[in-house]
Amino acid sequence: MTGPIGYLGPAGTFAHQALQSTGATHGRPFPSVITALDAVRDGTVEASLVPIENSVEGGVSSTLDELTHSETPLMITSEVTLPVQFSLVARAPMDLLDVRSVATHPHASAQCRRWLTENLPNAKVYDAASTAAAAAEVASSGRYDAAICASVAGDMHDLVHLADGIADNRDATTRFVVVSPLGTPSEPTGYDKTTVVAFIHTDRPGALLHTLQQFAARGVNLTRLESRPTRTTLGTYCFSMDFEGHIAQARVAETLMGLKRTCRDVVFLGSYPTAQRVAPQVDAGFSEEDFGAARTWLNGLLGS
Numbered sequence: 606m607t608g609p610i611g612y613l614g615p616a617g618t619f620a621h622q623a624l625q626s627t628g629a630t631h632g633r634p635f636p637s638v639i640t641a642l643d644a645v646r647d648g649t650v651e652a653s654l655v656p657i658e659n660s661v662e663g664g665v666s667s668t669l670d671e672l673t674h675s676e677t678p679l680m681i682t683s684e685v686t687l688p689v690q691f692s693l694v695a696r697a698p699m700d701l702l703d704v705r706s707v708a709t710h711p712h713a714s715a716q717c718r719r720w721l722t723e724n725l726p727n728a729k730v731y732d733a734a735s736t737a738a739a740a741a742e743v744a745s746s747g748r749y750d751a752a753i754c755a756s757v758a759g760d761m762h763d764l765v766h767l768a769d770g771i772a773d774n775r776d777a778t779t780r781f782v783v784v785s786p787l788g789t790p791s792e793p794t795g796y797d798k799t800t801v802v803a804f805i806h807t808d809r810p811g812a813l814l815h816t817l818q819q820f821a822a823r824g825v826n827l828t829r830l831e832s833r834p835t836r837t838t839l840g841t842y843c844f845s846m847d848f849e850g851h852i853a854q855a856r857v858a859e860t861l862m863g864l865k866r867t868c869r870d871v872v873f874l875g876s877y878p879t880a881q882r883v884a885p886q887v888d889a890g891f892s893e894e895d896f897g898a899a900r901t902w903l904n905g906l907l908g909s
């Protein structure tokens with residue numbers, strides 16, 4: 606990529622750190638996931654990096670929904686994972702019992718819920734567009750006493766650390782994805798992942814089971830499955846899923862065709878290298894060679 610990559614900003618967000626961890630030197634901050642992805646849609650940037658999933662709080666709804674319901678189709682082209690640690694920062698040193706208002710991203714406050722209950726009993730928590738936006742707000746206005754953000758965001762704004770390492774779960778990790786305009790997926794690396802959204806038939810008993818059977822029958826391992834409302838009628842859900850493998854591999858291609866045949870609709874959101882770069886285990890009977898040999902056998906039966 607030659608131009609800047611968009612990210613959920615401002616500078617100092619976890620998204621910014623995730624982008625820097627890729628070696629990218631040229632980033633362009635956007636105030637929300639929606640504006641970061643709109644910038645990809647209208648060509649302002651070639652790609653944007655946004656959070657999609659956290660090991661404690663689960664899926665980032667705004668990202669999942671923007672990718673699913675996009676009139677201009679988008680595609681995930683890579684992923685980055687980042688351990689997340691939170692600090693409580695303020696303009697000046699103060700007793701924790703005197704903190705009355707705290708601003709942060711809702712995913713961040715959710716990851717510090719117990720710490721907040723036990724240590725800031727007098728504080729009300731306010732939502733901010735990102736953790737770094739909260740730090741900037743605390744630094745520039747007197748609206749909030751403190752912010753929960755990455756340590757680096759507090760330092761950027763010369764804020765005082767009231768407490769560090771305040772997450773309830775010290776090993777929390779957030780997964781970010783780089784999103785580009787829809788195009789041809791990059792070549793398989795051997796350690797890829799595929800993301801789709803399946804809209805199952807809501808009027809058929811066992812529709813979700815049939816969807817999952819597509820994976821089981823081809824030895825494809827699901828790594829994330831979550832339901833999101835379809836945004837039509839109450840009680841109808843689509844299923845956002847990640848699974849091991851690349852669309853160019855036979856077991857994944859056949860799974861995707863199976864989904865297409867058995868679901869009401871399928872949105873393909875990309876095949877891309879996993880952050881861990883670990884090749885998935887492929888059971889006997891499901892390798893490329895096994896699928897190729899079966900295809901050759903069938904072609905022979907057909908005389909072709």
Ligand SMILES: O=C(O)C(=O)C[C@]1(C(=O)O)C=C[C@@H](O)C=C1
Nearest residue numbers: 618619620656710712735736779
């Ligand atoms: O606000 C930020 O710093 C972000 O990058 C967003 C975000 C999120 O959406 O989950 C990223 C990581 C943390 O889990 C908390 C907030």
